[in-house]
Amino acid sequence: MKIxxxxxxxxQKEALKYILGKIPLMSKVSQFNTVVTDVHLEYIEIKVLNYEIISKEKTNKMFRHEMKTNYITMLVNTYNGYSESVDSLPNTTRRYVTKSYIKKSKLGEDDIIEGVKNEILNFLDQKNNSLDKITLQNINIKEIxxxxxxxxxxxxxxxSILLEA
Structure with a gap:
């Protein structure tokens, strides 16, 4: 599969060294030199969601409303649900990977889209409570x-022990 x-x-050597460094010494001794085995790469799907946020903002000139459009890019880990907002996407390369090395997603795409949309709404509501100048009109998903x-x-x-590669 091309991803x-x-x-x-x-x-792999650095990862193994890091993992062995995190195992407590007493655990190593009491387990009679239990070793770390089967170190391999696996890939977790990250959804890149681009949202368009349309809002109406009050201006000081005769109480007019001005429509503003902002864009936000969110990265969502489909394995554990962690999401974050980013300014720029990480560098990527195209490569072939066997399907068995891709971790299966635990979250559905529709659930991810709605969950992130609700996160954005909650964040904007918290921010807006102090300003009261901005009225949210709509949030649209532009790209997945x-x-x-x-x-x-x-x-x-x-x-299984997971470590960022």
């Missing part, structure tokens, strides 16, 4: 795109 993914910044973020996955005592 657009964020560049891998950590090598998928990019993939690489993670190193390691198995330690039957549990």
């Amino acid at each position: 657009e993914s964020i560049e891998v910044r950590k090598s 795109k998928s990019i993939y973020k690489p993670y190193w996955v390691a198995s330690f005592r039957g549990r």
Whole structure:
């Protein structure tokens, strides 16, 4: 499957060293040198959502209203639901990845779109309560795109450990 993914910044060796450094010493001793096994790359889908926010703003000139259009770009991790607003998209490259190395999304696309829209509305309502000059008219989704973020996955005592690549 050809995907657009964020560049891998950590090598497998660096990831393994980091994971081993995070395991407590007593755990290593009491587990009789249990080792980290099966270190491999997996990709998690990140939805890029571009929203258009249309608002009406009061101006001081004779109480006229002026229509304003703003755009906001949100990144949403489809595996855990974490979302963030960004000014620019991360650098991506196109590559071929086997479907088995792509983590299945736990959230539906419609749920993601509505959830992020509600987050934006709540944020704007909190911000607007202090201003009372802006009236929100509409929020429209303009573009939906998928990019993939690489993670190193390691198995330690039957549990999966995820680490950003």
